[in-house]
Amino acid sequence: MDSIAKEIEIKESDINIFGFWVYLMTDLVLFAVLFACFIVLRDSTFGGPTGAGLFQVSSVLAETLFLLTSSFTCSLGTYAIHRKEKNQAIIWFAVTFALGLAFLYLEISEFATFFQQGATPSRSAFLSSFFTLVGTHGLHIAIGLLWMVVAMFHIGLRPLSPHSISKIFRMAFFWHFLDFVWIFIFTVVYGMGLLNG
Amino acid sequence: MENFLSGKLSLEELPQHWYTVGGTAFMLITGILIVILLKKTKRWGWLWNEWLTSTDPKKIGTMYMIFAALMFFRGMVDVGMMWVQQSFAADSRGYLTSDHFQQISTAHGDIMVFFVTMGFFFGLMNWIIPLQIGARDLAFPFMNSLGFWLTAAGGLLINFFFMIGGEFANTGWIAAAPFSELEFNPGVGVDYLIWSLQLSGLGSLLAGINFTVTIIKKRAPGMTLMKMSLFVWTSLCGMILVISVFPVLTATTFLLWLDRVFSMHFFTTGGGGNQMMYWNLIWMWGHPEVYILVLPAFGMFSEIVATFSQKKIFGYVSMVCAAVSITLLSYLVWLHHFFTMGAGADVNSFFGIVTMFIAIPSGVQVFNWILTMYKGRVIFASPMYWVIGFICIFMIGGMAGVLQASPPADFQVHNSLFLIAHFHSMIIGVALFGIFAGVNYWFPKIFGFKLNERLDKQAFWFWLVGFFVSFIPLYLLGFMGAPRRLDHYALSTGWQPLFITSTIGFFLIVCGIITQVWQIFVSIKEKKQHLDRTGDPWNGRTLEWATSSPPPFYNFAVIPTITSHEEFWSMKKRGISIQKHYEDILLPKNTGMGIYISGIAFVVGFALVWQVFWLALLGLFGVVACIIILSLDENREYVLPKAKVAEIERMR
Numbered sequence: 120m121d122s123i124a125k126e127i128e129i130k131e132s133d134i135n136i137f138g139f140w141v142y143l144m145t146d147l148v149l150f151a152v153l154f155a156c157f158i159v160l161r162d163s164t165f166g167g168p169t170g171a172g173l174f175q176v177s178s179v180l181a182e183t184l185f186l187l188t189s190s191f192t193c194s195l196g197t198y199a200i201h202r203k204e205k206n207q208a209i210i211w212f213a214v215t216f217a218l219g220l221a222f223l224y225l226e227i228s229e230f231a232t233f234f235q236q237g238a239t240p241s242r243s244a245f246l247s248s249f250f251t252l253v254g255t256h257g258l259h260i261a262i263g264l265l266w267m268v269v270a271m272f273h274i275g276l277r278p279l280s281p282h283s284i285s286k287i288f289r290m291a292f293f294w295h296f297l298d299f300v301w302i303f304i305f306t307v308v309y310g311m312g313l314l315n316g
Numbered sequence: 317m318e319n320f321l322s323g324k325l326s327l328e329e330l331p332q333h334w335y336t337v338g339g340t341a342f343m344l345i346t347g348i349l350i351v352i353l354l355k356k357t358k359r360w361g362w363l364w365n366e367w368l369t370s371t372d373p374k375k376i377g378t379m380y381m382i383f384a385a386l387m388f389f390r391g392m393v394d395v396g397m398m399w400v401q402q403s404f405a406a407d408s409r410g411y412l413t414s415d416h417f418q419q420i421s422t423a424h425g426d427i428m429v430f431f432v433t434m435g436f437f438f439g440l441m442n443w444i445i446p447l448q449i450g451a452r453d454l455a456f457p458f459m460n461s462l463g464f465w466l467t468a469a470g471g472l473l474i475n476f477f478f479m480i481g482g483e484f485a486n487t488g489w490i491a492a493a494p495f496s497e498l499e500f501n502p503g504v505g506v507d508y509l510i511w512s513l514q515l516s517g518l519g520s521l522l523a524g525i526n527f528t529v530t531i532i533k534k535r536a537p538g539m540t541l542m543k544m545s546l547f548v549w550t551s552l553c554g555m556i557l558v559i560s561v562f563p564v565l566t567a568t569t570f571l572l573w574l575d576r577v578f579s580m581h582f583f584t585t586g587g588g589g590n591q592m593m594y595w596n597l598i599w600m601w602g603h604p605e606v607y608i609l610v611l612p613a614f615g616m617f618s619e620i621v622a623t624f625s626q627k628k629i630f631g632y633v634s635m636v637c638a639a640v641s642i643t644l645l646s647y648l649v650w651l652h653h654f655f656t657m658g659a660g661a662d663v664n665s666f667f668g669i670v671t672m673f674i675a676i677p678s679g680v681q682v683f684n685w686i687l688t689m690y691k692g693r694v695i696f697a698s699p700m701y702w703v704i705g706f707i708c709i710f711m712i713g714g715m716a717g718v719l720q721a722s723p724p725a726d727f728q729v730h731n732s733l734f735l736i737a738h739f740h741s742m743i744i745g746v747a748l749f750g751i752f753a754g755v756n757y758w759f760p761k762i763f764g765f766k767l768n769e770r771l772d773k774q775a776f777w778f779w780l781v782g783f784f785v786s787f788i789p790l791y792l793l794g795f796m797g798a799p800r801r802l803d804h805y806a807l808s809t810g811w812q813p814l815f816i817t818s819t820i821g822f823f824l825i826v827c828g829i830i831t832q833v834w835q836i837f838v839s840i841k842e843k844k845q846h847l848d849r850t851g852d853p854w855n856g857r858t859l860e861w862a863t864s865s866p867p868p869f870y871n872f873a874v875i876p877t878i879t880s881h882e883e884f885w886s887m888k889k890r891g892i893s894i895q896k897h898y899e900d901i902l903l904p905k906n907t908g909m910g911i912y913i914s915g916i917a918f919v920v921g922f923a924l925v926w927q928v929f930w931l932a933l934l935g936l937f938g939v940v941a942c943i944i945i946l947s948l949d950e951n952r953e954y955v956l957p958k959a960k961v962a963e964i965e966r967m968r
Contacts, residue, residue, distance in 0.1 A: 133533075134455050134529060134533045138456060141529060145521060146563070148561075149567050152563070152564050152568065153567060156582060159590055159593055160589075160590060163581075163589070163590065165581070165586075165588035240578060240580050241579035241580055243587055244580075244582065244590065247574070247575075247580035251574060251580070251582075265940070269947065273947075273948075283950070
C-alpha cells in the first residue's frame with residue numbers, strides 16, 4: 120500500500136511538472152506578443168525620448184548580472200534539495216531571493232529615472248511597449264520572489280516528499296524561465312536599442 | 317481616475333433604460349426564485365457539496381452545459397432583437413437606436429463564441445474524454461473546477477452591465493481598435509467586454525492546459541496515440557490551439573485596456589500607435605479560435621457516424637492526419653480576415669493560398685464520413701440526423717469560405733452579410749449541430765436514460781429548415797452589398813423582403829429550441845421507459861460504453877488495458893469483459909476554492925472595469941492568499957478502499 124501510494128505520488132509529480140511546462144509555454148506566448156509589439160513600435164517614438172537616449176549600460180549590465188547569478192544560485196538550491204540538504208537549500212534560495220530583490224530594485228529605480236526625464240508610458244508608442252514588456256517581466260519576478268518565500272517556509276517547516284520536491288522544482292523552473300526571457304529583453308530591447316542609437 | 321474611492325462609479329450608473337431595468341429585474345427575480353426554491357426544498361447543502369464544489373469531471377461537465385444553455389438563451393434574445401429591427405428598419409430607424417443595436421450585436425457575438433460554443437465543448441469534453449481514455453479524473457481536478465468558475469464569473473460580468481453601467485461595447489465582437497479606444501468609446505462598455513473576456517479566457521486557458529496534459533499523460537495502459545478515439549484526437553488538437561493562442565487574446569485585450577486607462581499608445585490613432593497591430597494580434601488568436609470551435613465537433617461526428625453506420629470509421633489514420641494538418645494550417649491564415657488592409661499582393665496571395673489548403677484536410681474528413689456510411693448499415697437514430705444535416709451545411713459554408721479565400725473575391729464581400737452567412741454556417745452547422753448530436757449521443761451515458769428521439773428529430777427539422785431560411789437570404793444580401801451590423805437601410809435597396817424571410821427563419825429556429833427544451837422535460841418525465849441498463853444503448857465502439865450508465869464516480873472500477881482504437885468493439889468481439897480484480901482508488905476531494913477564487917476574480921474584474929483600483933488590488937491579494945493557502949494543503953485526495961469499490965460494484 121505504502122509503495123503504491125508513493126508510486127502514485129511520483130507519477131503525479133511527473134504530471135504536475137509536465138503541466139507546469141505547458142503553462143510556461145503559454146506564458147512564453149504572452150511574452151512573444153509583447154516582444155512583437157515592442158519590435159513593431161520601437162521606432163514610433165513620436166518625437167519623444169529614444170532607447171539610445173534613455174538606457175544606461177551600467178544599470179542594465181548590473182541587472183543582468185544579478186539575474187544570471189540568481190539563476191545559478193537557484194540551481195545550487197535545487198541541487199541541495201536533490202541531496203535532501205534542507206539548510207543548504209534554504210541558504211541558496213535566500214541568496215537567490217536577495218539577488219532577485221536587487222534586480223527588482225534596480226529596475227524600479229531605472230523606471231523612476233525614466234519618469235523623471237519625462238519618459239512615461241503615455242509619451243509614445245515606443246515607451247508604452249517598452250514599459251509593458253519590461254514591466255510584465257518585472258511583475259513576474261515579483262511573483263517569483265513571493266513564491267520563493269513560500270517555498271522556503273515549505274522547506275523549513277515540512278518534510279520533503281516527492282510532492283513538495285516537485286513544487287520546489289516548479290518554482291525553480293519559473294525562475295530560470297524568467298532568466299531566459301530576460302536574455303531576450305537584454306538583447307532585443309537594451310542591446311539593439313543602444314546599438315541603433 | 318476621477319475618484320479614488322469609487323473610480324468611475326456613480327449613482328447615475330444604476331438601471332434607467334427599459335432594457336437595463338428589464339434585465340436587472342429578470343436577473344434579480346430569477347436569483348430570488350432560486351434562493352426560495354433551495355430554501356423550501358432544503359437543498360443548499362446538497363447543491364454545495366454535490367455540485368458547486370465538485371471536482372468530478374462529469375459534474376463539472378454538466379455545470380458547463382447548464383451554464384452554456386443559459387447563455388445561449390441570452391444570445392438568442394439578442395439576435396432576435398437584431399433580426400426584428402432589420403425587418404422593420406427600411407426607411408425607418410426601427411425600435412432600436414444605432415448604438416444600442418451595435419451593442420446587442422457585440423454581445424451576441426461574444427456570448428455565442430466564448431460562453432455558448434466553448435462552454436458546451438468543455439462540458440462535453442469533461443463528460444467524455446476521461447471515459448474515452450480510461451481515466452478516473454482529469455490531470456488537475458481543482459484547476460478544472462477553477463476553470464469552470466472563472467468562465468462563469470466572466471459570464472456574469474458580461475451580463476452585469478444591465479445592473480450597473482447600462483452600456484456594453486458597440487465595437488463588434490473583436491473590439492476592433494482604434495474604435496474601441498477611449499477617444500471613440502469613452503464609456504465602460506469596452507471595459508466590460510475586455511474583463512469578461514479576460515476572466516473567461518483565463519478559464520479556457522486553464523481548461524486547455526488541463527485537457528492537454530490529461531490526454532497526453534493519463535491514458536489507460538496500452539493506449540498509444542494512434543489508439544485514441546477521434547474525439548480525443550480532435551479535442552487534443554483543439555486544446556493545443558487553446559494553449560497556444562489564448563495567451564495572445566489575453567495580452568491583446570490587456571494592451572487595449574492599458575491604452576484606455578493609462579493613455580498608452582499601442583493601438584491609438586495618435587502617439588505612434590499602430591491599429592493594424594491590433595487586427596493582426598486579435599486574428600492570430602481569432603482564426604485558430606474558429607478551429608477550436610469546430611475541431612471537437614469533427615471528432616464527435618466521426619464517433620457518431622461510425623457507431624450508427626455499424627462500421628469502423630473509414631480511414632482512421634487519414635482522419636488523424638487531417639485534424640493535425642488543420643491545426644497546423646490554422647496558425648497561418650489569420651491575415652485572410654483583412655485582405656483589404658493593403659498588405660500587398662504577395663502577402664495576400666500567401667495567405668489566400670494557405671487558406672485554400674485548409675479545404676484539403678476538411679475535404680478528406682467529409683469524404684471519410686461519407687465513405688463510412690457507404691455500405692454500412694446506417695441506423696437513423698437522432699444523432700445521425702444532425703450529422704447528415706451538418707454535412708449539407710458544411711458543404712455550402714465551406715465553399716463560401718474557399719470563395720472568400722481568394723483576395724479579389726474577398727474584396728467584394730468583405731464585411732458584408734455574405735461573410736456573416738459563411739461563418740454562421742460554420743458555427744451553427746458544425747459547432748452547434750455537433751453539440752446537439754453529441755448531447756443526444758452521450759446523454760444516456762452520463763444520466764442513464766435516453767432523450768426522446770422523436771422530439772429531437774422534430775427539433776432537427778426546425779433547425780435545418782430554419783437555418784436555410786434565415787441564412788440563404790443573408791448570402792444573397794451579402795452579394796447585393798448589404799454590410800454586416802446593419803441597423804437600418806433605404807427601402808429602395810429592395811432588401812426588406814429578404815430580411816423578413818431571414819427573420820422568419822429565425823422564428824423557425826426558435827421553434828426548434830422550444831422543441832429541444834420540451835424534449836428534455838418529456839425525457840425526464842418518461843425517464844423510466846428509456847433507462848439504459850446495459851451501459852451501451854447505441855451498440856457503441858469506444859471505451860466510454862464499456863462502463864455502466866451513468867458511470868460510477870470513479871468511472872472504471874478496473875482500468876482496462878487497451879488494444880485498439882475501438883476498444884469496446886474489440887472487447888465485444890472477443891467476448892472479454894473487464895476483470896473484477898479491484899484495487900484501492902485515489903480520488904480528488906471536493907474543494908470550494910474554485911468558487912472563492914473566481915468570486916474574488918469577479919470582484920477584481922468589476923473593479924477594473926470601473927477603475928476602483930484599491931478594490932482590485934485588495935482582490936488580487938485575496939487571490940494570492942487563496943493560492944498560498946491551497947499550496948499548503950497537501951491532502952487534496954482521498955483513498956477509496958477496494959472493499960468499498962467491490963461493494964459499490966455489487967450494488968449496481
